[in-house]
Amino acid sequence: MSRAGRLIRPDGPVDYDAANAAMHGLAEARLAGTVEDSLILLEHPPVFTAGRRWKPDHIVWTQDRIRAAGAELRFIDRGGSLTFHGPGQLIGYPVLDLGSTPDALRFVRNLEEVLIRSAAEIGIDLHRSDVQTGVWSGERKVAAIGVRLMRMRVSLHGFALNCTTDLSWYDAIVPCGLAEEGVTSLSELAGREVSVQQMAPIVARRFEEVFDLRLQTQEREWPTHPASTVAASAS
Amino acid sequence: MHVKMPQLGETVIEGTILKWLKAEGDQVALDEPLFEISTDKVDTEVPSSAAGVLTKILVPEGSTVAVGTELAEIAEAGVVAAAATPGESSPGSSVRPGAGAGDEPPAPSSAAPVAISVPAGTAASTPTGVPVDRGSRSQILSPLVRKLAAEHGVDLANVVGTGTGGRITKNDILAFVGRAPTAAAAAPSAAPVLTAPAPAATTPGAVPAASIAAGVGEEVVAMSHIRQAIAKHMYGSVQSTARAWTMVEVNVEQLVQLRARAKDAFLAKYGVNLTYLPFVVRATVDALHEFPNVNARLDGENIVLHRYVNMGIAVSYDAGLIVPVIKGADGMNSVGLARAIADLAARARAHQLKPDEVQGATFTITNPGPYGSIASVPIINTPNTGIISLDAITRRAVVIGDAIAIRSMVNISMSWDHRVIDGELATRFLARVKENLETWDFGGDLGV
Numbered sequence: 001m002s003r004a005g006r007l008i009r010p011d012g013p014v015d016y017d018a019a020n021a022a023m024h025g026l027a028e029a030r031l032a033g034t035v036e037d038s039l040i041l042l043e044h045p046p047v048f049t050a051g052r053r054w055k056p057d058h059i060v061w062t063q064d065r066i067r068a069a070g071a072e073l074r075f076i077d078r079g080g081s082l083t084f085h086g087p088g089q090l091i092g093y094p095v096l097d098l099g100s101t102p103d104a105l106r107f108v109r110n111l112e113e114v115l116i117r118s119a120a121e122i123g124i125d126l127h128r129s130d131v132q133t134g135v136w137s138g139e140r141k142v143a144a145i146g147v148r149l150m151r152m153r154v155s156l157h158g159f160a161l162n163c164t165t166d167l168s169w170y171d172a173i174v175p176c177g178l179a180e181e182g183v184t185s186l187s188e189l190a191g192r193e194v195s196v197q198q199m200a201p202i203v204a205r206r207f208e209e210v211f212d213l214r215l216q217t218q219e220r221e222w223p224t225h226p227a228s229t230v231a232a233s234a235s
Numbered sequence: 236m237h238v239k240m241p242q243l244g245e246t247v248i249e250g251t252i253l254k255w256l257k258a259e260g261d262q263v264a265l266d267e268p269l270f271e272i273s274t275d276k277v278d279t280e281v282p283s284s285a286a287g288v289l290t291k292i293l294v295p296e297g298s299t300v301a302v303g304t305e306l307a308e309i310a311e312a313g314v315v316a317a318a319a320t321p322g323e324s325s326p327g328s329s330v331r332p333g334a335g336a337g338d339e340p341p342a343p344s345s346a347a348p349v350a351i352s353v354p355a356g357t358a359a360s361t362p363t364g365v366p367v368d369r370g371s372r373s374q375i376l377s378p379l380v381r382k383l384a385a386e387h388g389v390d391l392a393n394v395v396g397t398g399t400g401g402r403i404t405k406n407d408i409l410a411f412v413g414r415a416p417t418a419a420a421a422a423p424s425a426a427p428v429l430t431a432p433a434p435a436a437t438t439p440g441a442v443p444a445a446s447i448a449a450g451v452g453e454e455v456v457a458m459s460h461i462r463q464a465i466a467k468h469m470y471g472s473v474q475s476t477a478r479a480w481t482m483v484e485v486n487v488e489q490l491v492q493l494r495a496r497a498k499d500a501f502l503a504k505y506g507v508n509l510t511y512l513p514f515v516v517r518a519t520v521d522a523l524h525e526f527p528n529v530n531a532r533l534d535g536e537n538i539v540l541h542r543y544v545n546m547g548i549a550v551s552y553d554a555g556l557i558v559p560v561i562k563g564a565d566g567m568n569s570v571g572l573a574r575a576i577a578d579l580a581a582r583a584r585a586h587q588l589k590p591d592e593v594q595g596a597t598f599t600i601t602n603p604g605p606y607g608s609i610a611s612v613p614i615i616n617t618p619n620t621g622i623i624s625l626d627a628i629t630r631r632a633v634v635i636g637d638a639i640a641i642r643s644m645v646n647i648s649m650s651w652d653h654r655v656i657d658g659e660l661a662t663r664f665l666a667r668v669k670e671n672l673e674t675w676d677f678g679g680d681l682g683v
Contacts, residue, residue, distance in 0.1 A: 021553045025459055034457060052253055052271075052278055075587045079278035103244035104277040149279035151268060152241065 005037035005096075007204055007215035008222045013087065016047040016074055022223030026095045027154045039207055039215060040093040040158075040222070041200050046071035046086035048173060051146050054081045061172040071169070078157035080133070080146035082173045088164035088185070090196045090203060096155045096211070108133055108145055110210050111159050115143045117206045118161075118199060124189050132178065135161075140184040141175065161203070163187060163196045236285045238307040240300055243274050250274045251299040252306065256590060257289045263309060270306070287311040383408045461554045472617045479658070480612050482648035483665045485672050487628055490514055491643040493678055500683035505570060509681070512548070512602055513572035515625050515647070517680070518671035520544045520565045523598055526664045530597050532618035533655055547596030547616055548576055550583040557583050558616060560596045569680040600625060610646050620652040621661070623668070647672075 019042060029035045048071060050058070058081050059066075059073075066073050071086070085091060092114075098107060112128050115135045119126045119142070126135045126142055135143040143161040150156055162185035170183045186194040208215055240250050250272040257263055257270075269283040291308040294300055380403055384391055387408065394411045396403035449455045458466065472478075494509055501509040523530040527540045546564035550557055559579035564572065582588050599616040604627040611624040628645040635642075647668060651661045 017553055024554075025457075028459055029457055032457070052273065075582075075585045077278065077586065079273055101242075102279075103247075104274055104279065105244040105247050107244075108277060147277045149243075149277065151266070151282045152243075152279045 002208070002212045002214045003037065005039065005213040005215050006035075007217045008038055008040040008042075009200065009204075009217060010040075010042050010222050013043045013045045014223065016044050016049070016072065016085065018223050019044065019093070020074075020076065023093050023095060023156060024150075025223075027150045027156050030095050030097055030154045031151055037096045037211075037213060038094070038218075039204065039213075040091075040095065041204060042091050042093075043087060043089060043196055044085040044091060046084070046169060048073045048082060048084050049078075050075045050082050051078045051080040053079065058082045058174040059172070060174065066172055069172070071172075076157075078146040078148045080144070083144045083146065083160060083175055084165075084169045084173060085160055086165060086169055088162070088166065088187075088196060090161045090163055090199050091158070092161070092203060092207070093158045094155050094207070094211075098149065098153060098155060100153065102149060102153060104147070104149060107155060108147060111145050111147075112143075114203060114206045114210045115159060115161055117210070118203045119186065121202050121206070122186070122190065122194060122198075124186060124194075132181075135159075136181075137184055137189050140182040141178075142184055142186065142189070144175065161186070161199065163194050163199050236287075236309050236311060237305045238269065238283070238309060240272070240294075240302050240304045240306055241281055242302045243272075243277065243279065247274050247302060249299055249301050252294055252296050253278060254296055254589075255292055255307075256280075258591075259289055259292055261289050263287060263289050283309065285309045285311050380405055380408055387412045459554060461557075465555050468617075469614050472614050476615050476617060477653035478615055478650050479653045479656075479661070480648060480650050481658070481661045481665055482610060482646050483662075483669045485645050485647055485669045486633070486642050487511070487645050487672060488642045490672065490677065491628065493681075497678070497681050497683050501573075501681060504683055505574060507573055507577035509573060510576070511604075511628065511645075512576055512600070512625065513569045514672065514677050515623075515668075516546055516548075516561070516564060516572050516576070516600060517567075517569050517677070518668050518675065519598070519600065519623060520546065521671055522664050522667040524565065525667055526660060528656060528660060529621050529651070529664050531620050531655055532597070533620065533652070534618075538655055541597040543597070545595050545597045547599035547619070548579060549599060549601035549613075549616075550580050552584045552586075554586070557588065557593060558596060558599060559583050559588055559592050560594065562595065569677055570682060599623070604628065604645070610648060612648070613650050615650050615652055620655040621649050621664075622651075623647060623649050 019040070023040060026035065026038055026040075030037070046069070048059075048066060050073070054075070061069075063073055071084075092111075094111070096107075098104075109128075112133070112135050116126050116128070119135070124137070126137055128134075129136050132141075133145050134141050135145075143159050145159045146157050148156040162183065164187045165185045167183055167185060167188070175181075175183055186199065204215060207213070243250065251274070253271040253273045255270045256268050263269060263283045263286060265284070265286040266282045268280040269289070271278060271280050273279075287309045289307060290310045292306070293308070294304065294306045300306070383389075383405060384394075384403075389408055389411060391403060394403050394407055396407055490511060494511065498509040501507075523544050527542075528538065530544060531538050531540045533539075543563060544565040546561045547558040548561065550559060559582075561567070561572065561575045561579065564575075567575065579588070579592065582592075596616060596619060598619055599613075599622040601611070601613050601622060602625045603611050604625050606627075608626050609629065610626055613622045613624045615622050624647070626646045626648070628643050630641055631644045632639050633642045633644060634640075647665065649661060649665055656664075
C-alpha cells in the first residue's frame with residue numbers, strides 16, 4: 001500500500017529565491033510532521049546555482065556577464081558544485097522524510113532511476129555513470145542531481161532534467177565542476193521537441209512508482225511566500 | 236559522549252566534514268544542528284544526539300573520514316544548562332571580560348538563532364482552577380458587555396474580568412468566546428475559569444497569546460525556525476531590558492551633495508554602491524570610542540566594556556531578519572565599511588553567511604530609511620546596550636539663523652538600555668554622532 005503524498009506543480013516559471021524559501025519552509029513542516037511527503041515540479045527563470053562544493057574556476061563568465069545575459073547567480077546549501085536552471089528544464093524538488101536512518105546514496109540512485117524510467121517511456125535510453133551522480137547519455141549529462149538533508153532526515157533540492165533547455169547557458173560554467181563531460185537535453189537526443197509539459201506527468205508517475213507514493217495534486221497556489229508575488233510582478 | 240561520523244546508507248563508507256555549526260565551548264541542545272557533512276552529491280545537517288557543551292572538535296572542516304570515526308566530544312549537562320545563554324539571562328555564567336582589541340568577543344551572538352530563555356512573565360495573572368476574587372465592582376457591566384454576553388450566550392459567572400476591580404470588559408468576553416471550546420475540552424467538570432496558557436507551553440514564538448482557531452478569511456502559516464528565533468530574541472529583549480529612546484535631527488546636506496558627486500567614481504573604483512550607511516557607521520564608531528558605556532553589555536552585576544567595535548547591521552532578507560557583524564569596524568575607513576556592508580548584505584540575502592559572521596556584535600545599526608520611515612523605535616539587539624536607527628533622508632524646511640532654508644535632514648534615533656545608560660549619556664552620544672556627520676569631511680575618506 002503506497003503512502004499518500006502531494007504533487008506541487010506551479011504554472012509557469014517560479015523565481016528561484018521564492019521557490020527555495022518555500023521549499024525550505026515545506027521541509028521544516030515535513031520535519032515537524034504537519035505535512036506529508038511532497039514532490040515539487042517546476043521551471044525556473046535563468047539562474048546559476050552554486051552548491052557547497054563550488055570553486056571559483058567553475059564559473060567561466062563574470063557575474064556581470066551572467067547578469068547582463070538575464071540570469072542570476074545564487075549560492076545555496078545543496079551538495080555538488082555549479083549548475084544551471086532555466087526555461088525548458090524540468091526541476092524536481094522532492095521534500096521527503098527519509099526516516100531516522102536515511103540512506104542518502106540510495107535516495108540519489110532512486111532519483112536517477114525515476115529519470116531513467118521516464119526517458120525510457122519516450123524511447124530515450126539513459127544511464128548512470130560509475131563515478132558521477134546524474135543521468136547521462138554517453139558522455140553527456142541530461143539531468144543533474146544535488147540534494148541536502150535537513151537535520152539528517154528530510155530531503156531538499158533534487159534534480160534538473162534538460163528537456164528543451166538552451167544548452168548555450170552551460171558555456172557560462174563548468175557544470176558540476178566536470179571539465180571534460182558535456183551536457184545535452186532530451187529534445188537534442190530525440191531529434192524532436194520533448195517539452196517540460198510533456199515530461200512532468202511522466203516524471204510524476206515514475207516518481208510515484210519508484211518511491212511508492214500516491215501523489216495528490218495540490219490545487220492551492222504555490223509558493224505563497226510574498227517574495228513570489230514580487231518576483232512575478234518584476235519579471 | 237563521542238560524536239561519530241554517521242552512516243548515510245549501507246554503501247556509504249566515508250563522509251567529508253563541510254562545516255562545524257558549533258565551536259568548541261558552545262552549548263549544544265539535543266537535536267540542534269551540530270555539523271554538516273557531504274557524501275557524493277548529498278549534503279546533510281547532522282543534529283546533535285546529546286545536550287551539553289561541545290568540548291572538543293577532533294576532525295576539522297574539509298577532512299574526509301570513515302563512517303564511525305570520532306568527530307567531537309560533548310560533555311553532557313543538565314537540561315537547564317543547555318538552554319541558558321551566557322551573559323544574557325544566566326547571571327551566574329562566567330564570561331571573560333576585557334577582551335583586547337581584535338579578539339573575538341567571548342559573548343555568543345544575539346542575532347544567531349540560539350536558545351534564549353524567556354521569562355514567563357504573563358502566566359501569573361490567573362492560576363489554573365483557582366477561584367478569583369472579582370472584587371466589589373466586578374458585577375458592574377457596561378451595556379456593550381451585557382449585549383455581547385447575551386449575543387454569545389456567555390454565562391458571566393464563568394468569565395474572569397481583567398478590568399479595574401475585576402470588571403468584565405468587552406475583550407474578556409471576546410477572549411472567552413474565542414477560547415471557550417478549548418477551555419471546556421480541557422476541564423469539562425472543573426469551573427471553566429479563563430486562564431492564560433503559560434508561554435513556555437505554547438509556540439516557541441513565546442508570545443503569550445491565546446490560541447484562537449482560524450476562521451473564514453484567515454490562513455494559518457507555520458513560523459519558520461528563523462521567524463521563531465527572531466520572535467524569541469525580540470521578545471526576550473523587551474522582557475530583559477529597560478528600553479528608553481532618544482532621537483536627534485541631523486543636517487546631512489553636505490553628505491547628500493558629497494554622495495551625488497562621488498557615487499559614480501566610487502562604484503567604478505571600488506565596485507560597490509556608495510550609500511549613507513558607511514558614513515553613519517563611521518560617525519557612530521567614533522562616538523562609541525568616546526562613550527564606551529554605550530559599547531558595552533551587562534553581565535550580572537558587571538558592565539563589560541568593549542575596547543573594539545563589532546558593528547551589527549540589520550539586514551532583511553527572504554527568511555526574515557539577520558544581523559551580520561562588521562568585525563573590527565573601528566579599524567576601517569568609509570571605503571572599508573562600504574565594502575564590508577555590501578559584502579555582508581549580499582551574502583546574507585544569498586543565505587551564505589558563516590555562523591561567526593552573525594555573532595559578537597557590540598552595537599547595532601538598523602536602516603529602515605530606504606523604505607521611507609522617518610522615525611523608528613528599534614528593539615535592542617541584546618546583549619548590546621544600544622541600537623541606532625537610520626531613517627529616511629528628506630528635504631525639509633529648516634531654520635538657519637533667521638532664514639528658512641531647504642536642507643536634507645535625517646532623524647537618527649537610539650533605543651538604549653536604561654540599566655546601563657542614562658539619558659544624559661544617550662543624548663551626548665547621539666549629539667556626537669550628529670556632530671560627526673554634520674562637520675566631518677568624508678570626501679577625503681573616499682579616495683575619489
